[in-house]
Amino acid sequence: MENENQKKYYRPVTNLLVFSVVLVIILFYFVGPKTSLSSKTNTFGQEKVAVSDLEKKVLPTEGVTLPVIWGDLGSKLVDAGVIDATKFKALYEQKGTFTDEYKNLLLGQDNGKIKITNENAGYILNLFWAFGLANKNPILETGEMSDPRYGGAENFASTGGWTIAKGNVMDHYSKHKLINLTPQQQALVDKVSRGIFRPCCGNSTHFPDCNHGMAMLGLLELMASQGISEQDMWSTALAVNAYWFPNNYLTIATYMKDKGVDWRDVKPQEMLGFDYSSSQGYAKIASQVVSSPAQRSGNGCGLDLGGAVSPPARSGSGCGLDSGGAVPPPRQQNGCGL
Structure with a gap:
């Protein structure tokens, strides 16, 4: 009889202990993670603010005014047949951009300074x-682009990818x-071009084998012709490269911030x-960045047809003509062609 009473007594005590353990587990599971999640949420929110502030510095939403006057150069390129205006406009008009x-x-005759x-x-x-x-420039005629080892200047993305000229691009x-x-x-121009690299490859602007290199060479030539100082040429080139390779330079800026x-x-x-902006140098920098910035799209090695691009996730275009338009996040980078 006594044993039966003890069993009746121990059973509720045992049940109470089991219930207490379960209650502790439940409280730990639901209360603990909530506190942790809140902390992560706050931390994530702070990171988003930091990235946003960083973007304002690297990619100002109001743009950057380049220290060069464009004038009637677009019209001259059309008149010379370098740009077939009908084909060029059609690429954008089909996107409404x-x-x-x-x-x-x-086509204008009196453009002022360009804002990118x-x-x-x-x-x-x-x-x-x-x-x-x-x-016309000796860098194109006697530099790496014309080195016989590479098979001729016509075989690069910067030449073969330009498909909207009148006649043969090499003309x-x-x-x-x-x-x-x-x-x-x-x-x-020769000096500065040798020191500017681009994250899409390991070559400097002195070897403009893709559209970014050729475009940067053109920008350097125009700046030099208008008396822009060497320091301003470096600063302008960095600002422009950032807009052409936003993901890369946001990552580099994050690395420097760290x-x-x-x-x-x-x-x-x-x-x-080379250590930061070449493809090899950038890869080393990116491997050391713990918190990646929000992804944005860049302009690839091809004709870019533009259009408004909505942050934060935007992709790059490849080594060819890019038809642009509104870009949904994210999309793949295009290759070296149309």
Whole structure:
């Protein structure tokens, strides 16, 4: 009888202990993670703010005004047949992205300084690509592009990818004297072009085998011809490269921020060098970045047809003509062609 009473007594005690253990587990499971999740949410929110602030520095939403006057260069490129205006306009009109700004830059006679933005970066890339390809320059005629080891200048993305010229693209390659450079200005272009790399490959602007390299060469030539200082050439090149390769330079800026260096304090010449801006250098930098910034699209190695691009996730275009338009996040980078 006594044993039966003890069993009756122990059973509720045992049940109470089991219930207590279960209650503790439930409280730990639901209360603990809530606190942790809240902390993560706050941390994530802070990271988003930090990335947003970083983007404002690397890719100003209001754009960056380039220190060069475009004038009637677009019209000259059309008159020379470097750009077939009908084909060029059609690429944009089919996307509904051929704006008045684009029309003026292509056909206008008195354009002022160019402002590059997230929205028009691809169009600016195409214009400078055409200009860099067509303007007569010894870098194109005696540099790496013409080295027999590479099989001829016509075999690169920067030449073969330009499919909207009148006639054969090589009939325009370094054939038109659109601007004049003094020996000193040419020497400056040569020097700076050797120090500017691009994340899509391991070559400098002195070897403009893709559209980015050819466009940057054109920009350097135009800046030198208008008396822009070497330091301003480096600074402008970094700002432009950032709009053409937004993901890459947001990552580089994050890397510098982690090292305690604000993007406004970086040395443009260093950032554009092989260790940061070449594909090899960038890969090493990216491997050391723990918190990746929000992805944005860039302009690939092809004709970019522009259009408004909505952050945060935007993809790049490949090594060919890119028809642009509104870009849904994310999309794959296009290859070296149309």
